[in-house]
Structures are given as structure tokens and as C-alpha cells.
Amino acid sequence: MPKLKAVHHIAIICSDYERSKNFYTSVLGLSIVKETYREERQSYKLDLGLNGHYVIELFSFPDPPPPRPSFPEACGLRHLAFEVDDVRAAKEELEQKGVKVEEIRVDVITGKQFVFFSDPDGLPLEFYEK
Secondary structure, three states, rough: OOOOOOOOEEEEEEHHHHHHHHHHHOOOOOEEEEEEEEHHEEEEEEEEEEOOEEEEEEEOOOOOOOOOOOOOOOOEEEEEEEEEEEEEHHHHHHHHHOEEEOOOOOOOOOOOOEEEOOHHHHHHEEEEEE
């Protein structure tokens, strides 16, 4: 059995590269590690970091695949969660930037607050209280 050390990255295919690049950098505050235009695919690969750690690969394609059902309770990968110190403040900041955010919930197991929102393609994202 392989010895897993960490999650290396999450790969996301977007339908509108500039819109998603803006969302993940300007709205969520991820940093650009490297942006590569892949001529042979006529697409971009954007490597994004969080607090100095490489976390997301954002891919574009000239003809992206159709969207799949994607909401927090869909079968398959449920959502991508980011840890924050203050869920309420993070929610308010997103709303000020025009992002629709669900109501804050409380995890019945941990007692921690969390909230769901979506990226520009409807992929479910979450802020979870540290």
C-alpha cells in the first residue's frame, strides 16, 4: 500500500477561464504560482497557491465538457472546503463581492460553523471554521 503524505492538488476544469481566474484569485485570494498557455491544446493551465502551498490546477479548454450535477449533496466529490478563522466575516466578504452564499450552518458533530457557496461554474465550495 502506498504511503500517502498529503493532498497535492485539486484539478478543476472551468467553462470561462478569465471569469474563473478572477474568482479564484480576486474573490478567494489564491495566488498565481504559474500560468501556462498550452498551444497544442489551445488552453490554459493555472497553478494556484494558498498560503505558499500549491493547491489548485485550473484548466481551460476551447470546448469544455458539459457541466455535471454539482451541489453539496450530489453523489461523487461532494465539495472543496477552505478553512477560515471567521465564517461570518468570510461570508460577508464574499457577499460584498457579489457571490451568492447560503446561510451559515453548524456542524452537529464538531459544533463548528460552515457555509456553502459556488464557483462560477457551480462547483460547490465551503468555508469551514478553524
